[in-house]
Amino acid sequence: MGSKREYQLEDGKLILDRVRSYFNVSLTTPPKSIVLSKDDQLYLDIAAYFKVHLNEVSCNITMISILQNRTLWERYQQFKSLQQAIEKEENDGLFQPNFETAFKDTVLFHGTQPDNVTSILDHGLDGRFSKALGNCGPAIYLSPSFDKCDLFASRHNSKRALVVCVTALGKIYDNTKDKTVNLHTKYPPKGFHSVKHYVAVADEYVVYENSQVLPILAIHYEKSQGQHSNPFMIQLPGMKTTGFNSFNTNNQSTSKWSFNNGNTSSQFNTTGGINSCGINYTSLPPIHLPNFNLPPIPVNCNQTINQVQVHHPHPITVSSNWMLRKAQIMIQQWTQQVDLSKGIASFYGVPMASKQFWPVKSHGEYPYLVKYLDFVLNRLSNISSSKLDQGFINMLKKLKSYDGIVHAKRRQVEKPRSINLFQFTSLATQDRLREAAQESCTICAELIINFRQPPDIVKMNNCPHIFHKSCIETWLYMPSSQMICPNCKTPCHDPMAPPPIGPMPDGEMSYSFSEKFGAWFISYSIPNGKQLPCHPSPGKPFKGTSRTAICPIYQKWGPLLFIRMLAAFYYHHTFTVGTSLTTNISDVIIWNGIHHKTTIDGGFGFPDSTYEERVSLELDGKGILLFLRDLKKE
Structure with a gap:
């Protein structure tokens, strides 16, 4: 034989x-x-x-x-x-x-x-x-x-x-x-x-x-449970069909299989593999993570495709659940790859927050993200949530702390905002004017002190730089203004005020917390669209993207670092349109200066003992929830 x-x-x-x-x-x-x-x-x-x-x-x-x-x-x-x-x-x-x-x-x-x-x-x-x-x-x-x-x-x-x-x-x-x-x-x-x-x-x-x-x-x-015993089983037709012709390859085989007819050889022994990208493996029992139930597989997308027939009695529309599933699948992938035998803090390179602040689904003290913010506001003096952007606060009230989906829409946040220049600046003193005798305004490139005009000179409240009043006012009122000092990039607006609107197009962000990793796993999606006035080529199409990242629950910031990253997305600061440094392709979605952890190790992975401080400073530069920037662990 x-x-x-x-x-x-x-x-x-x-x-x-x-x-x-x-x-x-x-x-x-x-x-x-x-x-x-x-x-x-x-x-x-x-x-x-x-x-x-x-x-x-x-x-x-x-x-x-x-x-x-x-x-x-x-x-x-x-x-x-x-x-x-x-x-x-x-x-x-x-x-x-x-x-x-x-x-x-x-x-x-x-x-x-x-x-x-x-x-x-x-x-x-x-x-x-x-x-x-x-x-x-x-x-x-x-x-x-x-x-x-x-x-x-x-x-x-x-x-x-x-x-x-x-x-x-x-x-x-x-x-x-x-x-x-x-x-x-x-x-x-x-x-x-x-x-x-x-x-x-x-x-x-x-x-x-x-x-x-x-x-x-x-x-x-x-x-099968016996021939014709299950009315939901589909009997296979034994009919001649038209289909995939076979070909001869000179280095790979000796017999053939074909879709030209239904009388295939019984000797055909056709396998699969032992690994698949995802949840469980063919040689191990299925893995069940207790805190996450994945959405069902989409079976029909209500999609119109020319010359394609798609039938299903109960069509299911794929929506944001796909994004949430990506974040949850990322958790399962890391579960199979990461060795935490030395502890989570050793893996991340920094201490972790107390577990009382972890968003545990079954018995957590903070089931909604706004609860964390309330906790901080109650402990900080002279701060009231009424001063915060109520649109953002209302969104946090609806977001669960362990998983959720955020929709970033410019029409929700792009509204007229009054700017009181003297919230950010003050008239320069005589001593400061004498120091600035030979300095130039970096906005107009003219000398700060011009004796042919009234000395209308202002100093930034949060840094020592001075400008012509009309110049800095024009700078701050620009649609693309990030409300920062033009010289040193120090945020200059009211820490309790909503941050300026960033250059990111509309998109979605989903997240899911993992108790094993003590971190939120994030999935971003920005669809294709047309560039905005703040982009390099307004009106020109750009190519969207989808990205994944992870935000651990660090000791100093706890859940607040994640809330600030969520706010960065809500206020359109996470991405922008530009030229990719890795592919050199223009008119694509790229990161906008807020670094994310996207891999297990290496330059964008762990351990990294300084990441928490670095990303906090980057969020400061965007004006994201500035009233939290000086928060210290008690």
Whole structure:
């Protein structure tokens, strides 16, 4: 009896052409799981192809969905195009029609639990979360074998999922010969882009670069209770269909699978992997974090796509819950990566606030963010909440301390504000005028003291710099004014007054607190739009973005540092439009001078003993809740 062999890998270009119209959406469109109707031709083709394999494991399909994520689509296409260009250059610029690239679109499968599909939809497959569970180290594991996929998908549940991926494998290292790649490997061998590995059931392909894999379809299936016993189970049609033609690759396989007909070979042994980007792993029991319940997977997005039929009896509109889910998924990812055995304070590099101030969902003393602010105001003399921006206070009253969503809308905060110049300045004294005899006003570049005009000179109250009264008044009244001294950038407006409006376009911010990490995990989203008068090219389109960050509950500031960062977003200071320093691309959303912690370690990660002070000073510079800037821990 012959051993199981590697099967011919499918030409992914054909399936990409079949689903291309689903991805013809804006780059800032939130990822969506689009459920195919049972009479959709793509559904029929997939069901017909997997009919034999599902019958062998006594399972039926319950749902097939398109994993619509335009960002992942573009990331994959850019990776493939770049690698193909490099490959052609290395082959002396061969552009003949018979030139064969190793970076072809190849269809492979990944077996996982249905709960993980949401994370895969949002972020793609990520090899970092496999840790040491794989034979070839932390990587993305794929296979053309359904049998192998089903082994991983069925470990803990009768409900299973198979993710169909298109992969640019590149030059493949065959580990079945020398077996030099092992569970300690972090990169493919030099000169190769992926690894071919054989395990007990079938061959698998190991990819270390996330951009090489594009998940496009999720097939949900489960154990049947007997033929026709469940009216909600979908019987697989055994009909001839039109679909994905196979192709011959000279370095990857010996047999083939095809969507051209439903009579697929029973010898086809199609696996999945052992890692997925997200919640739990195929070789470990599901992880359940007690304080967070993820929203359900979106099944239909009420989206109109030309020439695409999407049917679902109960459409669900994807809204801000997607943003909140991203923050919660970030917690789960960090849970798998971060070692806190030495304590949270050791990880962050600074002491943490007392746990009585932590926003614990079940028994916390401060269920709403405004409670923290009330606590501080009650302990600081001569400060009343009536002096604060009531719009901001009312928003805080509605925001839970452990999770929530903030909508930053300019029309909520951009309103006429009177400026009393003598709240920020005072007439310069004779002594100061004598000192300034040779100084120039940095706004108009003229001498401060001009004896041909009345000596209308003012000094800033919060710093020693002086200006012409008319010059500093013009400076402070500018629409883009940050209410700071032009020379030293010291905030100059009333600490209790609302801060000036920043240059950030409208957007959303979601957050979720983790008791394990003692931190808020934040997810930002700024959609595409047109530039405002305060931007480099007013009226010109800009490209939006989505970002994630973390704000620990430090000892000095406690929850107030997070509230100030939330206020920075509410008053439109977190982002602006400009040129990215990393990509050199113009007219995109970039950070606006308030540093965020976005990674576990490195320059934007931990430990960092000075971050709390640095970001506090940056918030001071924006005028964010200045009455808190001198707060000291008792």
